[in-house]
Amino acid sequence: MRKQIAAANWKMNLTIQQGEQLLNDIISKPHELAAHQLAVFAVPFPYLQMAAQKLAGKTNVFVAAQNCSNKKNGAYTGETSVEILQSVGIQYVVLGHSERREYYNESNQFLAEKLDICLANNMKPIFCCGEPFAIREANTQNEFVAKQLDESLFHLTATQLQEVVIAYEPIWAIGTGKTASSAQAQEIHAFIRSHIAATYGVEIAETISILYGGSVKASNAVELFSQTDVDGGLVGGASLIADEFVAIINALS
Ligand code: PEP
Numbered sequence: 126m127r128k129q130i131a132a133a134n135w136k137m138n139l140t141i142q143q144g145e146q147l148l149n150d151i152i153s154k155p156h157e158l159a160a161h162q163l164a165v166f167a168v169p170f171p172y173l174q175m176a177a178q179k180l181a182g183k184t185n186v187f188v189a190a191q192n193c194s195n196k197k198n199g200a201y202t203g204e205t206s207v208e209i210l211q212s213v214g215i216q217y218v219v220l221g222h223s224e225r226r227e228y229y230n231e232s233n234q235f236l237a238e239k240l241d242i243c244l245a246n247n248m249k250p251i252f253c254c255g256e257p258f259a260i261r262e263a264n265t266q267n268e269f270v271a272k273q274l275d276e277s278l279f280h281l282t283a284t285q286l287q288e289v290v291i292a293y294e295p296i297w298a299i300g301t302g303k304t305a306s307s308a309q310a311q312e313i314h315a316f317i318r319s320h321i322a323a324t325y326g327v328e329i330a331e332t333i334s335i336l337y338g339g340s341v342k343a344s345n346a347v348e349l350f351s352q353t354d355v356d357g358g359l360v361g362g363a364s365l366i367a368d369e370f371v372a373i374i375n376a377l378s
Contacts, residue, residue, distance in 0.1 A: 127161070127333070127334050127356050128163055128290070128356065128357075129161060129162045129163070129334070129356050129377040130165060130377075131163070131165070131358060131373050131377055132164075132165040132166075132167060132189065132251060132336060132359045133167060133168075133364030134191065134359055134360065134364060135166070135167060135169060135191075136191070136224070136361060139169075141172050141175060144168060144169075144176070145172075145175060145179065147367055148166070148179050150367035151370055151371055154368070155371075157374075158185045158186070158374065159377075163185045163187060164374050165186075165188070165189050165217050166187070166189065167188075167190065167191045169191070173188060173215055174214070178214070181214065188214070188215055188216075188217070189215065189216075189217035189218055190205065190210050190217075190218045191218075192205070192220070192225060193206065193239060193248070194207075194242070195235060195238035195239045195242060197242060207243055207246045211246070217249045217290075218249070218250055219250075219253065219359075220236055220250045220251065220252050221239075221252055221273075222294075223253060223255060223294060223296045224299075237276065237278075240277060240281065240289070244281065244285045249290065250288070251289075251290045251292055251336070252278065252290070252291050252292065253293075253359070254270050254274060254291065254292070254293055255270065255292075255293055255295045255299075255338070256269040256270060256295055256297075257297065258296065266295070266313060267320075270313065270316070270317060271316075274317065274320060278291075283326075286333065287332055287333065290333075290335075291317060291333060291336070292336040292338050293313060293336070293338070294339050295309075295313075295339050297339075298338075298340050299339050299361065300361055301340060303339070303340060304340040304342075304345055304349070305337070307345075307348045307349050307351070307352050307355075310337045310349055310355055311353060311354055311355060314335045314337065314352065314354035314355050318330045318331070318335065321333055335355065336357045336358050336359045337350075337358050337359075338358060338359035338360065340362070341359075341360045341373060342362075342363040343363065343372035343376070347376045347378075350377055351378055357377055358373060360373055
């Protein structure tokens with residue numbers, strides 16, 4: 126059975142005190158995670174250790190970094206390696222968020238390097254892809270997303286690919302309040318899975334979790350997550366509100 130995941134992306138929000146309070150509020154509320162369901166919290170770097178310690182021992186709950194270096198270690202001022210993340214108990218990292226692609230010029234090739242270093246060191250990537258509005262308007266989103274997958278992921282072995290969680294996030298839906306309809310989400314998630322199947326085979330493609338991201342909230346999560354090829358969500362704004370994120374965790378079907 127594929128993993129279903131509710132992943133919170135705090136981005137550059139909250140102080141550490143507010144973040145700790147938010148985690149306290151979330152874990153104190155009733156939430157249910159079946160054996161194949163995970164909650165992941167992608168928090169700012171300085172909060173990773175606090176979050177990892179607070180959530181240690183909670184079954185199927187993990188902390189993620191929002192980025193990592195493409196280098197192993199050394200003279201790269203300001204960068205954070207996979208090894209450093211692991212030394213504070215981190216097992217997941219978000220890679221290729223559209224904000225990093227846009228504001229920090231992260232290319233598909235550069236992300237391939239980050240994926241390689243993660244996978245060589247047992248760090249699980251949550252790899253983001255998704256098209257801008259102009260591409261959706263031109264109805265070329267499948268080609269756009271296929272290129273992102275081809276150039277960043279498709280050099281991986283099947284075993285490596287199975288460690289990757291894919292997050293499809295249409296850029297026009299991130300932080301805008303506009304959500305892809307559940308039919309739009311299902312259509313492109315099915316395309317992503319078929320594109321993986323064309324290279325790696327159906328059996329492998331069926332094991333890959335594909336999350337939807339873009340204005341997911343408590344009120345639309347059940348509908349989105351009930352789609353056959355939607356295996357949960359990567360959630361920005363709504364993950365900063367305890368009641369909202371707990372409802373999103375509980376919407377994993
Ligand atoms: C995100 O940060 O990846 C995201 C999808 O944000 P939001 O839920 O606020 O649209």
